[in-house]
Amino acid sequence: MVIVGRPRGFDEETVTAAAAALFATRAYDGVGVDDLVQHLGVHRNSLYKTFGSKRGLYLAALHWHVSHVLQPLIDQLRSGRDPEQFFDHVTRKGNLDLLLLAAVERAPADTEVAAVVAQALQLLEQAIDDVPMLPSGRTGKIALSELLGERVRVRALSAG
Amino acid sequence: MVIVGRPRGFDEETVTAAAAALFATRAYDGVGVDDLVQHLGVHRNSLYKTFGSKRGLYLAALHWHVSHVLQPLIDQLRSGRDPEQFFDHVTRKGNLDLLLLAAVERAPADTEVAAVVAQALQLLEQAIDDVPMLPSGRTGKIALSELLGERVRVRALSAG
DNA sequence: GCGGTTTAGGAACGGTCGTTCTTGACCGAT
DNA sequence: ATCGGTCAAGAACGACCGTTCCTAAACCGC
Numbered sequence: 512m513v514i515v516g517r518p519r520g521f522d523e524e525t526v527t528a529a530a531a532a533l534f535a536t537r538a539y540d541g542v543g544v545d546d547l548v549q550h551l552g553v554h555r556n557s558l559y560k561t562f563g564s565k566r567g568l569y570l571a572a573l574h575w576h577v578s579h580v581l582q583p584l585i586d587q588l589r590s591g592r593d594p595e596q597f598f599d600h601v602t603r604k605g606n607l608d609l610l611l612l613a614a615v616e617r618a619p620a621d622t623e624v625a626a627v628v629a630q631a632l633q634l635l636e637q638a639i640d641d642v643p644m645l646p647s648g649r650t651g652k653i654a655l656s657e658l659l660g661e662r663v664r665v666r667a668l669s670a671g
Numbered sequence: 672m673v674i675v676g677r678p679r680g681f682d683e684e685t686v687t688a689a690a691a692a693l694f695a696t697r698a699y700d701g702v703g704v705d706d707l708v709q710h711l712g713v714h715r716n717s718l719y720k721t722f723g724s725k726r727g728l729y730l731a732a733l734h735w736h737v738s739h740v741l742q743p744l745i746d747q748l749r750s751g752r753d754p755e756q757f758f759d760h761v762t763r764k765g766n767l768d769l770l771l772l773a774a775v776e777r778a779p780a781d782t783e784v785a786a787v788v789a790q791a792l793q794l795l796e797q798a799i800d801d802v803p804m805l806p807s808g809r810t811g812k813i814a815l816s817e818l819l820g821e822r823v824r825v826r827a828l829s830a831g
Numbered sequence: 832g833c834g835g836t837t838t839a840g841g842a843a844c845g846g847t848c849g850t851t852c853t854t855g856a857c858c859g860a861t
Numbered sequence: 862a863t864c865g866g867t868c869a870a871g872a873a874c875g876a877c878c879g880t881t882c883c884t885a886a887a888c889c890g891c
Contacts, residue, residue: 516867517857538776540700544849554869555850565849614827615775616698625830632824656820663819664792664812667774670785676837677887704879714839715880725879 521553523561524575531572531580535609538616539569570623576609577631585638594642602661611662681713683721684735691732691740695769698776699729730783736769737791745798754802762821771822 529551533542544565548555562568584606588597601607610631618625632655639658640651689711693702704725708715722728744766748757761767770791778785792815800811 515859515865517859517869519868537780538698538700540698540848541776541780543847545847554871556852556870557868559850560868611775611823614823615771616701618827619830620697620701622830625827628827632827652824653817656824657813657817658820659823660816660819660821663771663774663823664816667778667785667788667792670779670782673890675835675889677839677889679838680887700878703877705877714841716839716841716882719880720838 519557519561521551521557526551526553526558526561527568527571527575528579530568531576531609534569534572535576535605535612538612566621569617570627573609573613573624573627577627577634580606581610581631581635585634588638588642591643598658601658602665605666607659607662608666611659611666614659679717679721681711681717686711686713686718686721687728687731687735688739690728691736691769694729694732695736695765695772698772726781729777730787733769733773733784733787737787737794740766741770741791741795745794748798748802751803758818761818762825765826767819767822768826771819771826774819 530547533546533550544555544558547553547558547565547568551558558568562571584597584600588594610628613624614628614632618628635658636651636655638651639645639654642651645651645654690707693706693710704715704718707718707725707728711718718728722731744757744760748754770788773784774788774792778788795818796811796815798811799805799814802811805811805814
C-alpha cells in the first residue's frame with residue numbers, strides 16, 4: 512500500500528477524542544455537524560471521508576471513550592490503589608457522561624450503541640465486583656447503579 | 672367569565688399525559704411536533720394555542736409527570752405499605768424515565784427544566800429518607816442514586 | 832335565525848439538519 | 862514537469878424542523 516496524495520492535516524484519534532468530549536455534553540441530536548466541524552477544526556468533507564457519517568463519528572467516539580477513558584479507569588480500580596479516586600473521577604468529573612447519555616438516550620434507538628453500552632456496563636460491573644473487601648451485600652451491579660445515579664444527580668444539578 | 676366559541680375536542684390533561692409518555696421514550700429533539708400531533712390526536716394549531724410551543728408542551732408534560740405520577744408514588748411510599756412495590760414501579764416499569772431523560776439530557780440546556788428536576792429529586796430523596804427502618808448507613812440520597820442508576824441499566828439493556 | 836369567538840384543518844414559511852457536489856490547492860511517485 | 866490521487870474549502874442540496882397563516886366549521890349568547 513503506497514501513500515499517494517495530499518496528507519491529512521489532522522490526527523484521527525485527536526478528532527475522535529474531541530468528538531467524544533462534545534457528545535458527552537449534549538444529546539446526539541443536539542450536536543450538529545456544524546458544531547463538530549467548528550470544535551474539531553476539521554472540515555465536513557474530511558469528517559465524512561474518515562467516519563462516513565455523523566453516526567459513524569459518534570460510534571467511533573463512543574468506542575474510543577470506552578477503550579481510552581473507561582478502560583484505564585477500570586485498570587486503575589483493579590490495581591487496588593485508591594478506589595476512592597475511581598469514584599471521584601467517575602462521578603465528580605464527567606468521565607461517565609458519554610456512556611450515560613448513550614445508555615439513556617441513544618441505546619433505545621440504536622442497537623449498535625446499545626451493544627457497546629451493554630458491554631461497557633458489564634466491564635464496569637465486573638471490575639467493581641472484583642474489588643476486594645467490598646462492603647458485604649453490595650454487589651458490583653448495585654455499586655455501579657449507585658455510581659450512575661450519583662452522576663445523574665450531579666449532572667442535573669450542575670446547570671441552573 | 673362567559674364561555675364563547677367552539678368548544679375544544681380534546682382533554683388538556685389527557686393530551687399532557689400522552690405527551691409525557693412520548694417524551695419518556697425518546698430524547699426531546701428526537702420527538703418532532705409531527706409525532707406529537709399524530710400520537711396525541713390533536714392538531715398543531717390546537718397544541719400551539721394551548722401550550723404555546725413545543726417546549727411549553729414539554730414543560731407541561733414534565734410538571735404533570737411530577738405531580739400525577741411521581742407524587743402518588745411518593746405518597747404510596749410514605750404510607751409505609753409495600754415499599755418494594757415502589758422500587759418495582761420506578762425501576763421495572765418506566766415511571767422514572769421522563770425525569771431521568773430530563774435530568775440527563777434537558778436539564779443541562781434548560782434552566783427551567785433543571786429547576787423542576789432538582790425539586791423532584793429532592794422530593795424523592797426526602798421521601799426515601801423518611802422511610803422507617805432504612806438499612807443503616809443508607810441515606811435517601813444513596814438509595815435514590817441507586818434507583819436512578821438501576822433504571823439507567825434496565826433502560827439501556829431493554830433495546831437491542 | 833345572526834354575530835362573535837374559538838377551534839379544526841392544512842398549506843406554507845424560514846431556518847437548520849445531515850449529506851453531497853464542485854472547485855482548486857497540495858503532495859508523492861514517475 | 863507532469864500525472865494521479867487526496868485533501869481543503871465552501872457552496873448547494875433535499876428533507877425535515879418548529880412555527881405561523883389562512884380558511885372553513887362549530888358552538889355560544891342574543
